[in-house]
Amino acid sequence: MFSLQTIFGKGDKFYGLLEASADAALLSARALGTMLADKSETPALDEFRVARRREKELFAQINQELVNTFVTALEREDIEALAGALYKIPKTVEKFAERYALFADRLTDIDYSSQAAMLARASEVIVNMVGELRKGFKLDVMHALNERMQSIESEADRLLLELYRDLFADQADAGKLMVRKDLFELLEKAIDRCRDAGNVIYQIALKNS
Numbered sequence: 001m002f003s004l005q006t007i008f009g010k011g012d013k014f015y016g017l018l019e020a021s022a023d024a025a026l027l028s029a030r031a032l033g034t035m036l037a038d039k040s041e042t043p044a045l046d047e048f049r050v051a052r053r054r055e056k057e058l059f060a061q062i063n064q065e066l067v068n069t070f071v072t073a074l075e076r077e078d079i080e081a082l083a084g085a086l087y088k089i090p091k092t093v094e095k096f097a098e099r100y101a102l103f104a105d106r107l108t109d110i111d112y113s114s115q116a117a118m119l120a121r122a123s124e125v126i127v128n129m130v131g132e133l134r135k136g137f138k139l140d141v142m143h144a145l146n147e148r149m150q151s152i153e154s155e156a157d158r159l160l161l162e163l164y165r166d167l168f169a170d171q172a173d174a175g176k177l178m179v180r181k182d183l184f185e186l187l188e189k190a191i192d193r194c195r196d197a198g199n200v201i202y203q204i205a206l207k208n209s
Helices: 004-008 011-038 046-068 076-106 113-133 139-170 174-208
Strands: none
Touching: 011 046, 011 076, 011 113, 011 174, 046 076, 076 113, 076 174, 113 139, 113 174, 139 174
């Protein structure tokens, strides 16, 4: 059975834009892992800005296409919600990178790699979930991917509590303590942004299954 989306050829346009948006989020997460692994006292921010600019361009393009397109691949409000959720991922990652760069010379002894690795895993799940949308809303696949996302987010919550315990136990400098606490929480927020995007995608799958 052919849908109106297929007849008018509108499906791939929005799926493709959303997939590109998810890829931009993953690019920013991987750039973060590279930056933290380098432990440079003067980290470069170019990759984060490229990913963020790409995400902004895609967000604007999706909104423009919604204005110009009569038939959409998904319901308009679902496209808007998912585009907005994806947009927030590299935005949060870039915010972390900018703050980290300001104090990098005083943060080389702090290990953010575990949270950064979780963020990369969460972003990969989002890429997979967005990619599944054009395949026909396979609820079992989406459920498994969403469960994986929830597991990553729960693990990140647990790790943050452990980091708080160690941080407050070992850090006597109040200024450094606040900076490091802020950065830990920004990484947690970035993972939460991935969870939020996953929840939007799963709700879309439930609605259309």
